[in-house]
Amino acid sequence: MTRLLEIAGLRAGYRDAVVIDDLALAMxxxxxxxxxxxxxxxxxxxxxxxxxxxxMSRGSIRLQGSEIAALASHRRNAAGLGYVPQEREIFASLSVEQNLRVALRPGPWNVAQVYDLFPRLEERRANFGNQLSGGEQQMLAMGRALVGNPRLLLLDEPLEGLSPIMMDVLLDAIKALKDSGLALVLVEQHAHMALEVTDRVVVLDRGRIVHQGTSAAFLADEAHMGRLLGLAQEDSIATD
Ligand SMILES: Nc1ncnc2c1ncn2[C@@H]1O[C@H](COP(=O)(O)OP(=O)(O)O)[C@@H](O)[C@H]1O
Ligand SMILES: [Mg+2]
Incomplete structure (x- = not known):
């Protein structure tokens, strides 16, 4: 069977600096x-x-069987990757609705459906990107990725810097996307929250995979989580 994503022998970083090495992962x-x-x-x-x-200096990245490692970023979007970077790229000088319209690609997701997922964005449809709260910007960044109709959605720390109420709103939306059958990768510092809305977990350490398994099993093993994610250690350092 053709995998949605298949990464093999991946080495990547920034110019001469290798950050990720010999990484293999399939979804x-x-x-x-x-x-x-x-x-x-x-x-x-x-x-x-x-x-x-x-x-990227070594390895392959296949999306539905096709090698995409040589493609420019916008062609990877067109091939089915949706990406919400940590910096939440939105156009500050465009309205919410314009931000969504310029990202539209044919497929099931459209502007109206993004407004169904995030009613707050519809209330703000005429506001400009730079008039939005952090949570609204994150909704818009996700909405922009969704109207591109991805097969795989990549979310980089979508909860970062948000209030607890906003975190819940975003987390509910991510859960709804997962339940709708959209494949997604969720990078998060809030490990418990991420594990509650995902099927599987991969833990990285210094550019390599050090744990893979089901999210439920990892969530149930607090000691293992603490060791791999440094949660307990960081807590004890903070209180010393
Ligand atoms: N644009 C960049 N140029 C050079 N080094 C970078 C850049 N971005 C990140 N790094 C380095 O790559 C390593 C991994 O960073 P990153 O992927 O951002 O980690 P994480 O997202 O897990 O916190 C770090 O050592 C970081 O300093
Ligand atoms: Mg990061």
Missing amino acids: DAGESLALLGRNGVGKSTLLATLMGLTT
């Missing part, structure tokens, strides 16, 4: 994956590499 249609790990281990670099935004 099937409809799968949701939490990509976890301490700060600086290469999570964002991996997503950026899938989009063609880093220096």
Whole structure:
């Protein structure tokens, strides 16, 4: 069977600096994956590499059987990758609705459906990108990726810097996307939240995969989570 995504022997980084090495990973249609790990281990670099935004010096990236490693970023979008970077790229000088319209590609997702998912965005449809709160910007960044009608959605720390209420809104939306059958990769520092809305988990450490399994099993093993993600250690350092 053709996998949705198949990464093999991947080496990537920035110019001469190798961040990710010898990485292999596969995903099937409809799968949701939490990509976890301490700060600086290469999570964002991996997503950026899938989009063609880093220096990739070795390996292959196949999307539905086709090699995409040589394609420019916009061609990877067209091939089915949707990407919401950590910086939440939206156009500050366009309205919410214009931001969505310029990202439209044929497929089931359209502007009206993004408004169904995020009613707040419809209320703000005439506001400009630079007039939105952090949570609204994240909704718009996700909405822009969705109207591109991706087969695989890559989300880089969508909950970062949001209030607890906004986190819940975004998390509910991610859960709804997963339940609709959209495949997604969710990078998060909020490990528990990410594990609650995903099927599988991959943990990175210094550019390599150090754990793979089901999200439920990892969530149930607090000690393992603490060791791999440094949660307990960081807590004890903070309280010393
Ligand atoms: N644009 C860049 N240029 C050079 N080095 C970078 C760049 N972005 C990240 N790095 C380095 O790559 C490593 C992995 O970073 P990153 O992928 O952002 O980690 P994470 O997302 O897991 O926190 C870090 O050592 C970081 O300093
Ligand atoms: Mg990052």
